[in-house]
Amino acid sequence: MNIEVNKILEADVRTISRMISMIEQLDEQAFRILSTIDNHTGNAITLGITGSPGAGKSTLVNQLINEIRKLNMTVAVLAVDPSSPYSGGAILGDRIRMADQHNDESVYIRSLSSRGESGGIPMILGSMIRLLDAANFDVIMIETVGVGQTEVKIMNFADLVAVILTPESGDSIQMIKAGLMEIADLYVINKADRPGADRLIADLNATIISQHKGPAPAPRIAKTQATSGKGVPEMLQEILTYHDHMKSTGNLAERKGTQRSNETYEIINYLSLNYISEFVNNTPEFTQILDEVKTRSADPYTSSNIIMNKLKEIIEKE
Amino acid sequence: MNIEVNKILEADVRTISRMISMIEQLDEQAFRILSTIDNHTGNAITLGITGSPGAGKSTLVNQLINEIRKLNMTVAVLAVDPSSPYSGGAILGDRIRMADQHNDESVYIRSLSSRGESGGIPMILGSMIRLLDAANFDVIMIETVGVGQTEVKIMNFADLVAVILTPESGDSIQMIKAGLMEIADLYVINKADRPGADRLIADLNATIISQHKGPAPAPRIAKTQATSGKGVPEMLQEILTYHDHMKSTGNLAERKGTQRSNETYEIINYLSLNYISEFVNNTPEFTQILDEVKTRSADPYTSSNIIMNKLKEIIEKE
Numbered sequence: 001m002n003i004e005v006n007k008i009l010e011a012d013v014r015t016i017s018r019m020i021s022m023i024e025q026l027d028e029q030a031f032r033i034l035s036t037i038d039n040h041t042g043n044a045i046t047l048g049i050t051g052s053p054g055a056g057k058s059t060l061v062n063q064l065i066n067e068i069r070k071l072n073m074t075v076a077v078l079a080v081d082p083s084s085p086y087s088g089g090a091i092l093g094d095r096i097r098m099a100d101q102h103n104d105e106s107v108y109i110r111s112l113s114s115r116g117e118s119g120g121i122p123m124i125l126g127s128m129i130r131l132l133d134a135a136n137f138d139v140i141m142i143e144t145v146g147v148g149q150t151e152v153k154i155m156n157f158a159d160l161v162a163v164i165l166t167p168e169s170g171d172s173i174q175m176i177k178a179g180l181m182e183i184a185d186l187y188v189i190n191k192a193d194r195p196g197a198d199r200l201i202a203d204l205n206a207t208i209i210s211q212h213k214g215p216a217p218a219p220r221i222a223k224t225q226a227t228s229g230k231g232v233p234e235m236l237q238e239i240l241t242y243h244d245h246m247k248s249t250g251n252l253a254e255r256k257g258t259q260r261s262n263e264t265y266e267i268i269n270y271l272s273l274n275y276i277s278e279f280v281n282n283t284p285e286f287t288q289i290l291d292e293v294k295t296r297s298a299d300p301y302t303s304s305n306i307i308m309n310k311l312k313e314i315i316e317k318e
Numbered sequence: 319m320n321i322e323v324n325k326i327l328e329a330d331v332r333t334i335s336r337m338i339s340m341i342e343q344l345d346e347q348a349f350r351i352l353s354t355i356d357n358h359t360g361n362a363i364t365l366g367i368t369g370s371p372g373a374g375k376s377t378l379v380n381q382l383i384n385e386i387r388k389l390n391m392t393v394a395v396l397a398v399d400p401s402s403p404y405s406g407g408a409i410l411g412d413r414i415r416m417a418d419q420h421n422d423e424s425v426y427i428r429s430l431s432s433r434g435e436s437g438g439i440p441m442i443l444g445s446m447i448r449l450l451d452a453a454n455f456d457v458i459m460i461e462t463v464g465v466g467q468t469e470v471k472i473m474n475f476a477d478l479v480a481v482i483l484t485p486e487s488g489d490s491i492q493m494i495k496a497g498l499m500e501i502a503d504l505y506v507i508n509k510a511d512r513p514g515a516d517r518l519i520a521d522l523n524a525t526i527i528s529q530h531k532g533p534a535p536a537p538r539i540a541k542t543q544a545t546s547g548k549g550v551p552e553m554l555q556e557i558l559t560y561h562d563h564m565k566s567t568g569n570l571a572e573r574k575g576t577q578r579s580n581e582t583y584e585i586i587n588y589l590s591l592n593y594i595s596e597f598v599n600n601t602p603e604f605t606q607i608l609d610e611v612k613t614r615s616a617d618p619y620t621s622s623n624i625i626m627n628k629l630k631e632i633i634e635k636e
Contacts, residue, residue: 276587
């Protein structure tokens, strides 16, 4: 497969899709190409959208796409939510409908399953964002279901994180538990016509927002009704204003820098886990210990410590 | 904090709870204790219960507890589902109600958030299962929401995995995407009174079950209505029969062995990730490269490869 770098920079859909697949398959060529186009990155607004299943994330994303297009900006969506209606299989119908609706080259939508045991999802996603950034998309949205460690890591690649909450759902507790509340820049109260919306806003103001510290601006709150689209233009405005503000204070440059080092760490983590498991499997002394664990003549705790200490010894012999 | 090993083996609730917290905090003493009680493990039936939010997992787990108690067996539940009603915060009410209902020493329930960026959840959970196993619980249930890589890894610690599906929900597609369908030993069709249940069973039979290969027995199907408890005794019977069958064929011993090596790998992964990130951060040559990535004078891909190659060089200098 030959990828033309120019086609990436021109946002050619077929080239982008092929690159995304190559990144998913951890194709080395893709990473070499990413390294050459790195100097074209850093301009996109990267927006993380997270919230429980049922909070209305996908509907909201769909409405946001419309609003972003009205401003003549281009937009890409990466959905890492297995329950997302964009995701494959029998629910493909929705995806096609959605693609039809935005039937132009200015909207790119891709869903990714978080399947697989590689532990490489954050790395893979970081690379995809960088690709779409180089392809000059104005806004890149990353949609995840708000649970789990992987999601929190993914949100480290966003300039801005919007957490979608609904009144009376207990969502906020789940988000707090998942560690996502702390990283929110914007709270979106969706289904804001339901009872409890004002209470939720008052709670957020009294707790998180009034206690805000740190260099970034205090988180903002937006109210939406995704199904009708009500409040979505204002939500987008909040996002753009917040982003501009971050830009003017230098906070954005700082975040973009951190995203770059986070991404580097994720690649190192991924490569080193693979390397160490290979190293362990190819060292007869270690595989023997693992066999002893299996047959119960050694325990997992002592054995993993023995292996790690030997590994460290080797590393530090330097 | 002084932990008496005897109290663990006697399943003293306060000691177990304290040990669980220590494991959560990665307290080294806990892991030393686990290593000494390893010879008391290997007897519990470990059962993974997974399914989408809304599939009725918690209700089903609750009913299963009742049925297990009727057989005079003891049972522990570890819930790693942030949307689980056992989980803390404002929804604590349910948890108390549930604990009340099983107000004896024969039922132990603990919920764990998957919060945190440590990447250590599978390791932590493996250790908790081993603890409860040493404490002589007959059945240990691990409940997770069926999405994400962490969940699949956690299921590697179960003798038997039950995937909860509901008719007409599209759940099955999500489960396939998450890679959970392949590891199921038992499909539980919950809300089996709803239309589509028979169709779902026919689909499962036509695809996964008829194509089953390998040393383990073919997956089984159970129908339940968790809210009324209908079908739950039969579900438990399926589980126990399946487990007995695995035992008699030697397949169980094989799985328990694999669980032990999986757990060892998870500990090694965790320790090595921590060690390598520390090593990178304490090596001026590496932190300089990371700074260059941050300030855009180097790219993440080339840089992580440089760092990894140097790490490998150091390791292989041996």
